[in-house]
Amino acid sequence: MADKKVNDMEMSAILEAFTESREDKAVSIYQSKTFKALIVFCNIYVLTFLVIYFSLKNNFLDGLDEGLLTEDVFTVFDGRANVMFWLLASMNVGAYFNFGFKVSCLIALVYLLNTTVDNAVLFAGLISLDDRPYFSVFILSRPLFFVVLAWMGLAYKDKLEDD
Numbered sequence: 001m002a003d004k005k006v007n008d009m010e011m012s013a014i015l016e017a018f019t020e021s022r023e024d025k026a027v028s029i030y031q032s033k034t035f036k037a038l039i040v041f042c043n044i045y046v047l048t049f050l051v052i053y054f055s056l057k058n059n060f061l062d063g064l065d066e067g068l069l070t071e072d073v074f075t076v077f078d079g080r081a082n083v084m085f086w087l088l089a090s091m092n093v094g095a096y097f098n099f100g101f102k103v104s105c106l107i108a109l110v111y112l113l114n115t116t117v118d119n120a121v122l123f124a125g126l127i128s129l130d131d132r133p134y135f136s137v138f139i140l141s142r143p144l145f146f147v148v149l150a151w152m153g154l155a156y157k158d159k160l161e162d163d
Helices: 009-016 020-027 035-057 071-097 101-126 133-155
Strands: none
Touching: 035 071, 035 133, 071 101, 101 133
């Protein structure tokens, strides 16, 4: 029977063989400060409205009339909250691993455009900063978030810079 353990000399030879490829992959991609600010804003925006949504759903916050707080509305918003959370997660993972960020950003843009139009058509009469401040700010800030997503997708650098 042969000894299958790797000794120190063999281990160092293996590590030296892959040193160059490890250095190439270890170089981080320098994203612009604009992109970093946009992705931080995107994360804060989505997480803030997820917290507000779940707070309204669990009756921790007031601000919506009981006619709007129906099970059908919560079903729609629950689905949208889950989809937006997973899109945010995929964009963060894509940005971190430099794989698929622009695709997930494009999917988020299409989804956001769809939900923005839906919100504008369905809830246009319900916008009132006095009666429904959380809901109104959510609806009114969607176009801003759409612009941020588009700008973030354009500002993302997906290639390693040559030295």
